[in-house]
Amino acid sequence: MKVNIFKTAEEIGVAVAEIFTNEVKNNPDCVLGLATGATPIPTYQNIISTYEKGGISFKGVKTYNLDEYCNLPKSDKNSYYTFMHEQLFNSLDILEENVHFLDGNAADCDEECKRYDDEINNAGGIDIQLLGIGNNAHIGFNEPADEFTTGSFKVQLTESTINANKIYFDENPMPTHALTMGIQQIMSAKKVILIATGPKKAEAVKNMIEGPVTAQVPASILQKHDDVLIFLDEAAASLLK
Ligand code: PGA
Numbered sequence: 001m002k003v004n005i006f007k008t009a010e011e012i013g014v015a016v017a018e019i020f021t022n023e024v025k026n027n028p029d030c031v032l033g034l035a036t037g038a039t040p041i042p043t044y045q046n047i048i049s050t051y052e053k054g055g056i057s058f059k060g061v062k063t064y065n066l067d068e069y070c071n072l073p074k075s076d077k078n079s080y081y082t083f084m085h086e087q088l089f090n091s092l093d094i095l096e097e098n099v100h101f102l103d104g105n106a107a108d109c110d111e112e113c114k115r116y117d118d119e120i121n122n123a124g125g126i127d128i129q130l131l132g133i134g135n136n137a138h139i140g141f142n143e144p145a146d147e148f149t150t151g152s153f154k155v156q157l158t159e160s161t162i163n164a165n166k167i168y169f170d171e172n173p174m175p176t177h178a179l180t181m182g183i184q185q186i187m188s189a190k191k192v193i194l195i196a197t198g199p200k201k202a203e204a205v206k207n208m209i210e211g212p213v214t215a216q217v218p219a220s221i222l223q224k225h226d227d228v229l230i231f232l233d234e235a236a237a238s239l240l241k
Contacts, residue, residue, distance in 0.1 A: 001223060003230045005237045006153045011199040012040025012231045016193055018131070019229075020061060021050045023128055025227065029060040031120075033129035033186070034088075035140075037079045039195050040130060043086040051092055058094035064116070064122050066131070066140040067180035072152065078168050078189040079104075102152060102179035109179060113152035119187060129189035133219050137204040141180035142218040149182035164200075183221055185188040191227045194219065196236040206239040207230060 006012045020043070023030050032081055034040070050056060074081045089099055096121050100119060106112035120126060131139050137160060142149055143158045156177055157165075166174040186192070196205050208219040209230065215221075222228045 001228045001230055001235075003209065003232065003240075005232050005234060007234060008052065008119075009042050009233050010198065012195055012233060013046045013175040016040075016043040016195060016231055017046030017050060019193065020047055021056055023032065024058060024061055025056055025128065027064075028057065030127045031062045031064065031123045031125065031188055033126040033181075034063050034084065034102070034182055035063050035130045035132050036067070036083045039132035039134045039197055041087060043130070043195070046152075047088065048091040060094045060098075061094055062100065062124060063089075063094070063103070064100045064120050064123075064181075066186075067178050068102045069175040070104040070109070070177040070179060072104060072175050073173075076172070078174075093228075102181075104175075104177075104179050108177075109154040113154070113179060115180075116179075117151040120181075120185065126189040128191045128193060129186055131186070131192060131219075132192060133201055133204050134161055135200050135204055137207055137219045138218040139183070139186060139219045139222075141178045141192070142183050142186075143198075144216045144218060146215060147213045147217070147220055148184070150184040151182045152179060152185060153182055154178070155180050183215075185216060187221060187225055191229070192222060192225055193229045193231065194222065195231045196235040199235040199238065201236040202239045205230075205236050210241060235238045 068080045143154050207217045213220045
């Protein structure tokens with residue numbers, strides 16, 4: 001794990017966006033694994049501003065998002081489908097047929113998860129996977145558990161995750177379940193970039209980097225990946241030795 005500490009979330013956004021836009025320039029058909037939440041927003045804003053300056057196209061790029069809520073219409077303002085279109089895709093020349101999500105409303109979730117994993121594998125796997133981290137050290141929606149997960153699956157969200165995300169749900173209650181890529185799928189990305197900002201992430205960051213590798217701290221598995229860049233602001237890094 002290579003840990004980079006920056007003063008602000010904005011500086012991290014600039015640095016991480018540069019990694020993604022360089023990848024797109026050097027490998028125009030790359031496959032990107034993308035994340036939602038507040039954390040990646042500065043990165044997405046900086047990707048858009050680089051794109052708007054010209055000289056880069058996303059027409060050949062494929063994306064796969066980490067997770068999606070169950071029982072929430074795709075058109076809901078809180079679906080990750082809507083989030084990604086509003087925060088990134090609508091501002092790029094990326095093709096709609098090249099952006100991929102798990103369908104949290106699928107009639108058969110097991111079949112849907114298998115379809116998604118097969119599609120990622122058929123695309124040649126993920127070149128760069130972007131991650132945030134939950135206050136409970138989840139990655140994607142891989143919550144603390146007894147064992148590390150493998151492929152995509154349906155998960156029951158923990159109280160910690162519901163408490164962190166329910167602020168976005170003013171009309172409808174927050175979904176209790178989601179579909180998420182599994183840990184093995186995340187670990188098979190060629191490169192992983194994890195961003196954590198703010199003091200609420202400090203404990204999870206410490207456990208991820210300095211603690212033992214355990215499924216109770218899902219992000220700790222990244223210690224075993226040989227190309228991981230961690231980007232922290234000073235608050236998220238504050239408990240590190
Ligand atoms: P956040 O979520 O970026 O909104 O803090 C991160 C996560 O839960 O993985």
